[in-house]
Amino acid sequence: MTNFIKLFSILSILVLVSACDTNKSKEKKQTSADNPQNQSVNNESISTKNEFIKIEKVFSNSYSFTALKNDGSVVTWGWPVHGGDSSDVKDQLSSGVKTIFSNDVAFAALKKDGSVVTWGSPSYGGDSSDVKDQLNSDVKTIFNNVYSFAALKQDGSVVTWGSPVHGGDSSVVRDQLSSGVKTIFSNDVAFAALKKDGSVVTWGSPSYGGNSSTVKKQLNSDVKTIFSNDFAFAALKKDGSVVTWGSPSYSGNSSTVKKQLNSDVKTIFNNVYSFAALKKDGSVVTWGSPNNGGDSSDIKDQLSSDVNTIFSTDSAFAALKKDGSVVTWGSPNNGGDSSDVKDQLSSDVKTIFNNGYSFAALKKDGSVVTWGSPNNGGDSSAVEEDLKPKLK
Secondary structure (H helix, E strand, O other): OHHHHHHHHHHHHHHHHHHHHHHHHHHHHHHHHHHHHHHHHHHHHHHHHOOOOOEEEEEEOOOEEEEEEOOOOEEEEEOHHHOOOOHHHOOOOOOOEEEEEEOOOEEEEEEOOOOEEEEEOHHHOOOOHHHOHHHOOOEEEEEEOOOEEEEEEOOOOEEEEEOHHHOOOOHHHOOOOOOOEEEEEEOOOEEEEEEOOOOEEEEEOHHHOOOOHHHOHHHOOOEEEEEEOOOEEEEEEOOOOEEEEEOHHHOOOOHHHOHHHOOOEEEEEEOOOEEEEEEOOOOEEEEEOHHHOOOOHHHOOOOOOOEEEEEEOOOEEEEEEOOOOEEEEEOHHHOOOOHHHOHHHOOOEEEEEEOOOEEEEEEOOOOEEEEEOHHHOOOOHHHOHHHOOOOO
């Protein structure tokens, strides 16, 4: 009997030990299963803490910068009066900004709610208080010239502000801009609105494109798109004809090439002073300032066919032909004369780059050929060897 009691006691102890071990095992299993989940929560918490508020994009005018952050706030710096100081509208720029537009001396922020906030030179677009109510909502996008802004609203109406004589005042064409506007084009001192019915409305400096009364009938319908240089406009119509207006000295008058522009124009290129129209047959028609690309008579035969596209500096043009050769004209010192690199430009040019005064042609073999103003990139002799392809 005594032995039986002892055996029973031993068995009871073993059962208890086994039960304890089982519970510990379960606890371990639960711990090993729970830890990763807990760790994941901790990581997520850490990840959230590490999501920085950072700069998403930087915008500029001629004197200042504006940085847009990913939380919709804005930071500005630069010349205070020309947009570097936005302290007067600080609260309005603290959140909700979608994108930013600028002219030479002011900024306009388009917010997510369709409202607009402006700052910078008051006389040239920084002060929009006169049209504050119209800019409180429903603005779709904003256009600019050097001195003014034009906001296109969701209903197709246009609101303008800035320098009155340079497009900031559109009261003369208010009724025409009250609806149906599709998009807006500008030169330095005027605007041209293309309406959904193919008509064009202009305002701004009268002598430089703001007054299109001399071609009013031609702009009443069927305009496809509009091109501009500094002080003139050129409208391309659906039938391939071209209508021009603005300063005659800056190609606002195309009467000398009227017949050539009556049909089959594919697209138009510009520099500061002149236009070059590329026709469907690959020929080129030019007009504007004769010494700055408006007169291409010296290379007429070379531009009679097979031109693929055209590039420009401020006062010269370079046509890239289908065979990879390049033809240039305009101001000799600013890229119009490429005679020094004629042989290098006779074939295999892939594309062309430019600044205001010089050209750089990238060839198919990876080499670069330059011409134009020596002090502004036209002379690359100092890095000539570095611009040639080499074995690794």
